[in-house]
Amino acid sequence: MSQPKIQKILIVNQSAPYSSGSAKESLDLALAAGTFEQDVSILFTGDACYQLLTAQDPKEVDSKNLNQMLKVLPIYGVEKLFIDEQSLLDRNIKHIDSDLRITKISASETRELYQNASTVFRF
């Protein structure tokens, strides 16, 4: 495969961690895009906030810990992680995993993120 030119890819993640495969499959796409050295941003919004909680014990539902899996993103060159602040407020979530180095952003900054992206994928 030829080396593709660098695209600004925005992956919008709006799914809860274990209720569907979407959280895992959006992470897989982010890792693939990182492998091909694309300029990847991930926006967590809506129920995707729950992916960022530290106290997860998904062994109870025979799943792998998604929060831990998100921590490999920087190894793949994916370091631009954002969370929609309003989504956290709506769910009364006060603490998200600080290891992930996620930037909280406002609605207007979210709009900017969309505007600057060349391609948006929503999960």
Add this chain to the structure above:
Amino acid sequence: MVFSILVLGAPFNSQSAYSAFRFVKAALESEHTIYRVFFYQDGIHNSSAIATPPQDEFDLYQGWQNLQTQHSLDFVTCIAAAARRGLLNESEAKRHNKDNSNMAKEFDLSGLGQLVEATALSDQVITFGQ
């Protein structure tokens, strides 16, 4: 314009797969180019060789297969998404020691890199969601 299409919905379960099919047809009729159609998440079910809708209903599976043959389109089904949902071509069935394969020959199994490449080489990527 050069389009690539991402299909995330299964036939019958959601309208998105049918909408994607109509979009691809319309784009080709308007002399646009379809660089690749990538099937991911539940969209992988579009590449089933054995799905059999009732005879008085539109057969979207056959529709995709005919479209690929007529226009020599590049249809790629995500190999990981397909394996975990029970869709294998002959070589994958052998590799996983399964007795049967069930994927239409018009589709190639490959990785997400093919979607990333399509994104870079197309003017627009249109997603048809779950």
